[in-house]
Amino acid sequence: MLRIALIALALLAFVPAVAAGDGTPDPSFGQSGSLSIAPQRFSSASGVAVDGQGRTLVGAMLEDGSMLRTQAAVLRLLADGSLDAAFGTGGVATISAPAPYRTLRAESMALDALGRVVFAGEVDENVPAIWRVLQDGTLDPAFGSGGFAIPREAYGGAPAWWQALAFDGPKIVVAGITDKGLAMGVDAGPTAVLARLDENGAPDPAFATGGFQDLPVPGLTDPAGVAVDRTGRIVLGIGHATTKGFPNDRTAEIVRLAGSGALDTTFGDGGRAVLGSGGRASVRLRDDGAIVALGEWWHTPAQPQTPVIAARLLADGRLDRTFGKGGEVTAPTPFRFAGGALDCEGDLLIANSVSGVNRFGPDGRLDPTFRLTAFPRVAVGDTTAVAQLGLFAFAPTGAVLLGGLAVDGPSVVGGTSPSGHYSIALARLTAACPVVDSRPPAVTLRCAAGCRRVIGSALDDPVGRGVRRLLLGVERISAAGCQSWNGRRFVRLACARAATRLVAVPLVRGAFHTPPLGGGRSIVRAVGIDGAGNRSRAQVLRVNR
16 A cells, blocks of 8 residues: 655754653663664664563664565664674564565564564555564564465455554464455545464464454444453454544544454443544553553543543453543643553553653552653754654563654655655663563474484563573483483483483573484473573473484
């Protein structure tokens, strides 16, 4: 779909905080806490994350200006903000659309539990696509076809694209838009669509019809975010309107679906909770099950009013009256919503294009100690511009990573005369909040070199503190008895002891391997332990050679 962007940004001055504290720029990152990167003339971020080793990952969309060769990319940065030369080409792993497609647009990006980067977006003219990238920056051949899942006929072949994703354990839930009138040359307006895919990109037949679904809400629906709660229910933030011809009846809503895809009638009014008029809502989930809606909407269509920018809902869809004023938080003045997230203690952070980042405590009251009062100015093209930041991630230390865009004045992308530049903008803020790391790391084992040895990986949850130790047990079993690896050589042991012996082995970027196994039967066991002391489930691989 041809998108020609004409963007004019007001230039704001970056005002540094006067004293250290939560929300102050981290001077160890980039230049005084911020930086910009532009692998292509028009480079924009579609998501940010921090892995268990504290490295910054940026999902990006790269465009040369023609809109004929759009690519996706993953950028990996070290803790100081420099590109990681060991990743991709100079820190940038570029991904092109698979044949016969020509363009690849990354609308959102997230890390899964094994540290793989998952993108949702589209190829060419509104064909939904999702793709997965391994930790070395290459496409994952175990996902879909060559790393891509492109279900062209998912919604009856209608033009569609995916723009948000969440994880349901190993499964992937995506939300996006279709406009079934476009195939007939008519702009009928958007309909939200959903899909659930298994770990390897195949549609989940237990969800809706063959894994795909139009949102079962009448009228026009436009998703702004998706999440999955601990019971597998899908929570979707949307904008909703009755018809395209009457935009003033638009409402911001939260919709909850059962794991099957049906509306959850125990939530709100038949599965829907209306927040207010205008705008649309994105969604975040607290560990206690509460739903936090973020965005910008009003109590009535009448203007002007102070907009509501956040609401907290109980599990049944009612407003949580202990939060803010009657369950809602209204915007500080001045305000322009750019994005939001929940930090490691469940406090609400909201990016405000006019006045930086605001933090709200558990009761919804503005936290005056959070100190970022304006976004930084970063390099773009031959000049500098104020960064527009609305993407959030959190480092293992609790630091806040912000991602977004910087534009050098009015810009045109596409057509015969593109103008201007986009740069990916990043900033890191100090924060005292410790990461609540209760999730165990994940350990995998697989044969290598014809099972002459076993290799494995030990990865922490993307917001965890990193795997610190790997305990490995290697047992050889023969008619003569059992042998166990002691870290240097195999020694004979009683079989009962050999089956339980574990020794610490070195990890190199999350990878490890056994010694040569030799012939006969072997049993390999591995357990990972992260920086918070969480132990992974023991993984076992039996080998017969």
